[in-house]
Amino acid sequence: MMLIEETFAPAAALPVALFKEHLRLGSGFSDDGLQDTLLESFLRSALAAIEARTGKALLERTFSWTLTRWRDASMQVLPLGPVSAIVDVTLVDRVGGEIVVDADAYTLRPDMQRPAIVAAGVALPSIPQAGSVKIQMLAGFGPEWGDLPADLAQAVLLLAAHYYEYRHEVQYDGGCMPFGVSALIERYRVMRLTGGGQQ
Template sequence: MMLREETAPPAGALPVGALRDHLRLGSGFEIAADAAEDAALAGFLRAAIATVEARTGKVLLTRRFRMQLDDWRDRLGQPLPLAPVIAVEKIEIDDGAGIVTELGPEAWRLVPDGQRPVILPAGVILPHVPRLGSVAVTFTAGFGADWADVPADLAQAVIMLAAGYYEDRSFEGSKAMPFGVAALIERWRQVRVLAGRGGRGMR
């Protein structure tokens, strides 16, 4: 499976002010509100968001993704690797010989479950994917376009993690998740099945 993020959260949606206030409260020192410092804080926030999303499978700020599979994992229903999914924009089947066919909405439906969204067939099974072909799903996922839309515990986890990255520049490369952050995101974590069928492998 390949999963590509096609859009990124706009800089204006990042809680730079909230992170600056958190750092000031923790240190007692004011963090300069200049362009260079804001860019640095935004970078730490993006890193923290990516970490929290990777650990939970939840997309915090709305954006578009493209998932490509060698084949459906199960023709009775294909789980999506991220949640919450707002909409599936298109599904395309490539026959491996240069012909790409877009599946009309009459062939499938989205079940937008908060934990495991899934694409179900409109009929009995999802359409056949040729052996040398692939299927691509373009979808939009996220809690919302604004930081206020992010659940409070996940938002706080991002702020705490970004503050740790800021205060200890070597911390960003650490594999250890701080206990407080891990506790905040625990209820959002899930075991995710991402790949296509085992017989076709992953790429």
């Protein structure tokens, strides 16, 4: 299985000005924008870290997910949420030939924790032998920063500020999230109780 981020959050969607206020950086100077690229990189890093911990896409963008077999022939849980649309489903044979599946053959079951693609009939389309299926989906809370739940938005700012504050630190600290960030994102984390079985 392979998940690929097909599109990226545009710079305009990142709250650089809000992040400056959060850091209490001075304003009104001729070099106000000097650190913008650096601040954007910390915001993107914080977004990525929180997405990895929660299994959630924060800002809306397109992802593709390739797998070689369905876990369940009637329904396949998707690897992240929230998913607002299935863009397309493509069957790929062993030599790379592609067939786009008719959208009437499946439907999206929206869910904050376990969104899924569900067969419209008895089963999802058969994956070719030695082939794969690629599911392209639109995932995220929305395209704008204001679409994020307030606690997740605050967690991103706190973690980005932590990265900014300790940007010169090179000693390994175990990779732990600051407690305040962990507390804010805890309710969004996916519980895995099946020990590698069906998700």
